[in-house]
Amino acid sequence: MAAFILRKQKFSTKNLLCIVIIGLLYLILAQRNAPRYSNNDLRPSSRNNSHSNWPFNIPQQYDQQYLHEWNEPIKVNVSNPSDRGEGGSAFYPRLDEKELMKKLRKEHNYNAFASEKISMRRSLPDYRFPECRSLIYPNKLPTATVIIVVHNEIWATLLRTVWSIIDRSPRELIDEIIIVDDASTWTHLKQPLDDYVKTLPANIKIMRTEKREGLIRARLKGANVAKGNILVFLDAHIECTDGWLPPLLSRIAWNRSVVAVPLIDNIGIEDMKYRTLPVNMNGIHWTLIFDWSPLPQREIIRTKHDRTAPIRTPTHIGCAFAMDREFFFEIGSYDEGMDIWGTENLELAVRTWMCGGSLEILPCSRVAHLFRSSTYSFDGNKNEIKVRNNNRFIQVWMDDFKDYIYAAFPKWKSIPTGDLTERINLRKKLQCKSFRWYLENIYPESAWLKPFITMGTIRNGLHNICLDAYTMTVSQALIPYTCHGEGGAQFFAFTVHGQMMTWRLSCVGIQGKSVVLVSCNEDDKYQQWDYNKEKHWIVHRESSLCMRKNQTGIVLDTCNQSDIEMKWEIVSNV
The missing domain is CATH 3.90.550.10 (Spore Coat Polysaccharide Biosynthesis Protein SpsA; Chain A)
Incomplete structure (x- = not known):
């Protein structure tokens, strides 16, 4: 951009005003012909992309022939300002x-x-x-x-x-x-x-x-x-x-x-x-x-x-x-093997980043x-179709992290994916990064990057009873429930920090002597546990008390080798 240099000399007010006006006009014209953003990361030259070279067949920017002049739309107000819903307001019904x-x-x-x-x-x-x-x-x-x-x-x-x-x-x-x-x-x-x-x-x-x-x-x-x-x-x-x-x-x-x-x-x-x-x-x-x-x-x-x-x-x-x-289309549009809706948004997002x-x-x-509950019907079993979509994403893009998903929902593995050849070949053709790269560089907050010791179902004693988090609400007490083998609310993942994490990313903590769900916080000593493989105890680190099943819930109690209700077996699904 041209600069106006004012030397130490006398200027008339008129001349100085002309210089200022010319400078302002120049700025306005420059701004009109280029986007003004307050963050330089918008410009391609400074885009922080782990792919150093442009990897696609299409040019990075459009040729001028594809660009069109435009004007701001004319503001249109055709409704009565006092009507219900106007101005984005809520609708209130009449009695009738x-x-x-x-x-x-x-x-x-x-x-x-x-x-x-x-x-x-x-x-x-x-x-x-x-x-x-x-x-x-x-x-x-x-x-x-x-x-x-x-x-x-x-x-x-x-x-x-x-x-x-x-x-x-x-x-x-x-x-x-x-x-x-x-x-x-x-x-x-x-x-x-x-x-x-x-x-x-x-x-x-x-x-x-x-x-x-x-x-x-x-x-x-x-x-x-x-x-x-x-x-x-x-x-x-x-x-x-x-x-x-x-x-x-x-x-x-x-x-x-x-x-x-x-x-x-x-x-x-x-x-x-x-x-x-x-x-x-x-x-x-x-x-x-x-x-x-x-x-x-x-x-x-x-x-x-x-x-x-x-x-x-x-x-x-x-x-x-x-x-x-x-x-x-170059990056693979949508996976046509997916049905209805669901997972296509994640597949497109992850594929875009990885490729x-x-x-x-x-x-x-x-x-x-x-955000309504879906009314989008489809022939066939709705849940199976959604799991099939999930499996197509899991098998093509998640690499070894697919084991985490199947540990939480083991029955998903039984739903066939259909032919994945075209999608697997697409990934090879585009020379896409790994799913671990995606997590480490794009989604480092992901729980899947935590160092897990084991994950699966926690079975109590000799009975077919498992630790269950049912509705997954924070502060909700965990309960003993019949083992169903479907993971979900009966899935728990142990981290090296001692956390017991659910699939909803809540953790197991305590409230008094009751075992409850809490928001995960690695620094919270009240949500840290150890599993004693020899004695089959789940021990609360801070109190040194053991997790015990009673008639109605899960509580902390003094560890007792002879108490069968304190013995827990972690059944790994990985």
């Missing part, structure tokens, strides 16, 4: 509405009545951090194809998703919105939807599957025909907020191997209220479901306490994210998601 609302709530696993009564174009405040509102993004960005998969979705919920995209996105940057109808049976998603989208001020295409494909393969159908440079996958029950799109596109424009994730907020299933959530990181635990976890101090330090900076996250929810279309890309939360992009 409560019975029908309760009925629909049970049928749809969320307040569908409230969703229908709230405007499809309801207003929302600008939820972004104040620092985000001052950021300036490039005046040219790549275009996006937004892909939404639908299966028997309530009319207003779906259309509120679509309208939030239209009203709060730069028109020049949305190449198309593709709605993939995955064999819906509800009539309003047939001709009425076709007719309605023709009236919308956007390029909207509807694709229909010939049979049920599930979320994963339905998304792939949309991706295969997409024209935009960037694919934006959104669930059919979300709401986009002001400024949500440019941060995602700009980040990918800087580096096409970034999978960009908005900050996910919550739409309340009881009242449809928009609730902002804190900036968290997404992790993973034994059940292979994404997990919310506080932002680690290492990431706060790396981003220099800048709330606008991208957050490196080990996994993501999967309800909203963006990635370069060519990169999506040279990155997964980042963009805090200046906010999208709210309706």
Whole structure:
């Protein structure tokens, strides 16, 4: 950037004012043509990536021909500010509405009545951090194809998703919105939807599957025909907020191997209220479901306490994210051997990191998601299908750490994965890192990096009774329960530090003389145990008392060699 050097000489006020004005104009023009971020880690030249060379066939950045000028969307307010749900507020029913609302709530696993009564174009405040509102993004960005998969979705919920995209996105940057109808049976998603989208001020295409494909393969159908440079996958029950799109596109424009994730907020299933959530990181635990976890101090330090900076996250929810279309396919798109939904988000996240890309939360992009219990039906046993998805991920990507999962859920091993040849060959072709590399470099907070001594089921005495944590609530007392051989609540992992950890990452501690679940803390001496293999005792280090089964629970008592209720056998599942 040019510098203005003022020598020690006299300037007239007029001349000095001209210099200042020229300098300001230069700065404005420079900012308009390059993104201004408060964290230098956004720039490719300073990206901390363990892959020193660009490992992909596609260029790291876009050719200028793929970039398009854009303008901020015009603010549209079409609803009555006093209507229920406006401004992201909660819906409150009238007395005569409560019975029908309760009925629909049970049928749809969320307040569908409230969703229908709230405007499809309801207003929302600008939820972004104040620092985000001052950021300036490039005046040219790549275009996006937004892909939404639908299966028997309530009319207003779906259309509120679509309208939030239209009203709060730069028109020049949305190449198309593709709605993939995955064999819906509800009539309003047939001709009425076709007719309605023709009236919308956007390029909207509807694709229909010939049979049920599930979320994963339905998304792939949309991706295969997409024209935009960037694919934006959104669930059919979300709401986009002001400024949500440019941060995602700009980040990918800087580096096409970034999978960009908005900050996910919550739409309340009881009242449809928009609730902002804190900036968290997404992790993973034994059940292979994404997990919310506080932002680690290492990431706060790396981003220099800048709330606008991208957050490196080990996994993501999967309800909203963006990635370069060519990169999506080069890195293996989705595993088409997976059915319905579930685990595909973790598989994509882990594969991206292990194979040279990155997964980042963009805090200046906010999208709210309706976290309802799934109504996504599918032919076959739902649990078996989900475990099959899990096994495909475990067998291809987790290396020796798969033993940890099967120790916690031993029956999973009996569910066949189907042919994994294509996915195994993909990993070799991309020269991906190991799962241990992923844990050590991307997810060092993972419990799987702890040095475990043994893990499995803890059986009491001569009876078919096992130590059981049932609902996994902190402060809940452990109980003796019939051994079922399925792990889960009867799974415990011993660490070298003396902790007994559950699959929910809680630990075994004490409350008085009762044995209870506590939040894990390696420095807490009251949650440290030793296993005496010779005497079959589980000894509490601090008190030197032994774990004992009584009629109703698990307690601490004076160690007694002749007491059969104090004898425990650890049955390893590894």
